[in-house]
Amino acid sequence: MKSGFISLIGRTNAGKSTLINSLLEEKIALVSHKQNATRRKIKAIVMQDDNQLIFIDTPGLHESKASFNQLLIQSALKAMKDCDVIVFVASVFDEVSDYEKFLTLKPQIPHLVVLNKVDLAKNEEVLQKLSEYAKFSGDFQAIVPYSARQKSYKKALLDAIVKLLPKHEHFYDPAFLTPSSQKELFRDFILESLYENLSEELPYCSEVLMQSVKEKANLFVIHAQIITDTNSHKAMIIGKEGATLRRIGQKARIKIENLTQKKVLLKLFVVVKKAWQKDEKFAKQMLGYEE
Numbered sequence: 001m002k003s004g005f006i007s008l009i010g011r012t013n014a015g016k017s018t019l020i021n022s023l024l025e026e027k028i029a030l031v032s033h034k035q036n037a038t039r040r041k042i043k044a045i046v047m048q049d050d051n052q053l054i055f056i057d058t059p060g061l062h063e064s065k066a067s068f069n070q071l072l073i074q075s076a077l078k079a080m081k082d083c084d085v086i087v088f089v090a091s092v093f094d095e096v097s098d099y100e101k102f103l104t105l106k107p108q109i110p111h112l113v114v115l116n117k118v119d120l121a122k123n124e125e126v127l128q129k130l131s132e133y134a135k136f137s138g139d140f141q142a143i144v145p146y147s148a149r150q151k152s153y154k155k156a157l158l159d160a161i162v163k164l165l166p167k168h169e170h171f172y173d174p175a176f177l178t179p180s181s182q183k184e185l186f187r188d189f190i191l192e193s194l195y196e197n198l199s200e201e202l203p204y205c206s207e208v209l210m211q212s213v214k215e216k217a218n219l220f221v222i223h224a225q226i227i228t229d230t231n232s233h234k235a236m237i238i239g240k241e242g243a244t245l246r247r248i249g250q251k252a253r254i255k256i257e258n259l260t261q262k263k264v265l266l267k268l269f270v271v272v273k274k275a276w277q278k279d280e281k282f283a284k285q286m287l288g289y290e291e
Helices: 016-024 066-080 097-104 122-135 149-162 182-197 231-238 240-260 280-285
Strands: 003-007 042-048 051-057 085-091 111-116 143-145 208-217 217-227 265-271
Touching: 003 016, 016 042, 016 051, 016 111, 016 149, 042 149, 042 182, 051 149, 085 097, 097 122, 111 122, 111 149, 122 143, 143 149, 182 208, 182 217, 182 240, 217 231, 217 240, 231 240, 231 265, 240 265
Parallel strands: 003 051, 003 085, 085 111, 111 143, 217 265
Antiparallel strands: 042 051, 208 217
């Protein structure tokens, strides 16, 4: 029996969250085409025979001097040290320069490369990309093509990771999908709905603060605040006669109901906190940041 922690590392939009959801065959990780969508580390428990793999979805590696984004980068770098295996996730369409930048961080943990989204590429494109990575074969333990859409790739990836894990008893009940709290998952579903319903830039000025989650026999009652930085952004989130906010709430409610298989009463409120991204203490609180 083997058990261990696997940190998913890669640039923003490499497909880390989609990969987690596909391995788990359940949606728990926030997915968006917009950069820096993942803000908090989410853990997902995947069983492979009697082996337990605990995947950690981390914020994407990127270059930024903004204090909030610096915290995201620190969170990802910390995850590279607090694990048993690193999985570097790259789209088959990405340049290998992203991997070269990863190597400059001098990872001390064994790692493998996942070449993601291969179902969207031609065979010759996949082979070309594999040949480009061949010169780094002394750095990684394995390189594994992957498609979140095709389950046939799943076993090969899990088998490659299990080879690198230590022998250990299970850390969690194998029946669990994630040790992350319901509040954390619900918050990210609301944030994902913000991303889906607002313009390109606006979501980066917004966060979600969970106020209360009450579980009844067949119902979750959830109160949450959407934090944004200006009154004009607040007006955009609410929309004409509250239409945008209702749409955000409806989509988030459906996501939560799909996960919990219970009815959800979701109440959202929009609050202005000017320059919240520059308030390091508040930003750490929002990110669940650990010193």
